[in-house]
Amino acid sequence: MHQVRRIVAGVGLGVMLAGALVVVRLGWAGEPAAESQKPSVSKELKIYIVTDLEGASGVYKFAQTQEPGPLNEQAKEYLMGDIAAVVRGLRAGGATEILVLDGHGTQAFVPHLMEPGAKYITGRPRPGHPLWGLDESFAGLAIVGQHAMMGVPDGVLCHTQSSRTENRYWYNGVESGELAQVAAIAGYYGVPPILVTGDEAACREARQFFGQHCVTVAVKRGISQEAAVLYPFPETRKALEEGAKQAMKMIGLAKPYRLQTPIQAKKEYLIFEGSEQKPRRVVKEGIIEDVLKLLEF
Ligand SMILES: [Zn+2]
Numbered sequence: 001m002h003q004v005r006r007i008v009a010g011v012g013l014g015v016m017l018a019g020a021l022v023v024v025r026l027g028w029a030g031e032p033a034a035e036s037q038k039p040s041v042s043k044e045l046k047i048y049i050v051t052d053l054e055g056a057s058g059v060y061k062f063a064q065t066q067e068p069g070p071l072n073e074q075a076k077e078y079l080m081g082d083i084a085a086v087v088r089g090l091r092a093g094g095a096t097e098i099l100v101l102d103g104h105g106t107q108a109f110v111p112h113l114m115e116p117g118a119k120y121i122t123g124r125p126r127p128g129h130p131l132w133g134l135d136e137s138f139a140g141l142a143i144v145g146q147h148a149m150m151g152v153p154d155g156v157l158c159h160t161q162s163s164r165t166e167n168r169y170w171y172n173g174v175e176s177g178e179l180a181q182v183a184a185i186a187g188y189y190g191v192p193p194i195l196v197t198g199d200e201a202a203c204r205e206a207r208q209f210f211g212q213h214c215v216t217v218a219v220k221r222g223i224s225q226e227a228a229v230l231y232p233f234p235e236t237r238k239a240l241e242e243g244a245k246q247a248m249k250m251i252g253l254a255k256p257y258r259l260q261t262p263i264q265a266k267k268e269y270l271i272f273e274g275s276e277q278k279p280r281r282v283v284k285e286g287i288i289e290d291v292l293k294l295l296e297f
Contacts, residue, residue, distance in 0.1 A: 045251070046097040046138045047090050048191065049083065049118070050131060050182050053104040054147035054157035055198030056082050057219040057236040060228040062157060065104070076108045078233075079145050082197065082219065084115035085237040086144050089244025091117045099133050103182070104145075129292040131185050139251050140194035141186040142244065148201035149177025154222035155201040161295070162269070165279075169297075170266040171259055171288075180209050181294055183257035188291045192254035195247035197240055199228065213254040217243035263288040265297050 053065045056079035064075035087098055102109045102122035109122040126132045134141075148155030150168050160177045161167045169176050171184070179202065183193045193214045196206035203216035219236040221229040265288045270279035288297050 043096060044137075045095050045248070046099070047095045047140050047142060047194075047248075048131065048134045048138045048186065049086065049090075049098060049100040049142045049144055050103045051079060051083060051100060051108070052143075052145045052147065052178065052198075053079050053108045054159075055145040055202050055219070057233050058230055059145075060156055060220065060230065061226045062163065065157065066106070068106075072106075073110075076110050077113060079104075079108050080110050080113035081233065081237060082240055083118075083144055084113070085240035086142060086195070086197065086244040087115040087118045089241035089246075090142065090248060092241070093245040093248025095248060099138075101131060101133075129185060130295050131182070134186060134189060134191065136189045136191070138186075138189070138191045140247065140254065141183065141191050142195035142197075142247065143179060143182055143193060143206070144195075144197045144240075146179055146182075146196060146198040146202045146206075147177075148199065148205050148222075149175065149179070152201050152205070152222075153224070154199075155225065156199040156220060156222040156228045158201065158222075158225055165269045165271075166281075168268045171263050171294075173264065176209075177205060179205055180257065183210065184259045184291055184294060187256040187258040190256050192250075192256045194250040194254045195244055197243070210257055211255065213250045215243050215247040215250060259291055259294075261289060261291060263291070263294070267297060 053059060053075060056075065058078040059065060059075045064071045083100060090098055098118035100118050100120045107122050107124070109120055114120050121132050148158040150158060150160040150166060152158045160169055179196065186193065193210045195215050196203060197217040197219060200218045200221045203218045206214055206216050217239050220231055223229065265286055267284045269282060271282055272279045286297065288294060
């Protein structure tokens with residue numbers, strides 16, 4: 001059921017043709033509403049955007065993403081500019097409905113900078129699964145402002161869930177960062193990643209996990225975790241808009257990223273016991289039955 005509904009939403013030329021065939025058959029069956037059903041099925045192209053702050057244009061140090069203050073406020077504006085460019089590109093590529101999720105821990109949206117043509121989800125807590133509002137009716141997933149997984153030498157602000165405790169995760173033996181985590185949750189609903197934006201390292205990781213049918217747009221290149229070659233905003237925003245438009249063409253080609261369940265999971269992280277002590281690295285292993293509970297492990 002999930003799969004079927006997703007394909008109907010995930011229009012490509014082939015699906016539109018299939019839709020037309022269904023209409024013809026309905027017509028033969030004497031269904032009077034058949035003709036009016038055709039546009040509503042073929043036109044809907046919903047895209048879900050997950051955002052993070054560390055992979056936005058101009059962001060390269062944790063002080064911009066973790067500490068309240070002017071640097072953080074400015075970084076949030078940078079992200080909003082990136083999101084706006086992506087929204088424009090997706091709309092130009094045919095997206096009819098766009099939901100944007102604030103995926104940064106401390107939340108990063110600046111409401112007066114919202115680009116028209118999308119709806120923005122922010123604040124906590126949000127009941128249900130981690131990608132609020134995402135279901136099988138969406139045709140594609142865009143991951144905007146993402147960073148590489150923990151430990152990548154040229155990954156700007158790289159981490160997986162927590163930089164302080166240096167978390168690392170393996171699912172079925174494959175080390176996975178936030179890109180794979182987000183895509184796996186979307187993959188449960190059959191929604192494929194069509195666009196990833198961030199630094200060069202995050203884009204490389206996206207190509208490794210999602211293959212050639214996921215468009216990537218790099219907005220900076222990492223030198224180390226808190227040093228980067230930044231690209232000028234007029235150039236990154238142009239590339240983001242163009243990349244998003246191209247990404248719409250990947251609907252029907254891009255494959256959902258699915259984790260086989262039950263998932264053999266491993267997590268490594270630091271435990272801090274008292275301010276004087278050196279942190280201890282611990283390993284946790286177990287089984288995750290439900291992909292939607294991936295982040296609870
Ligand atoms: Zn993150």
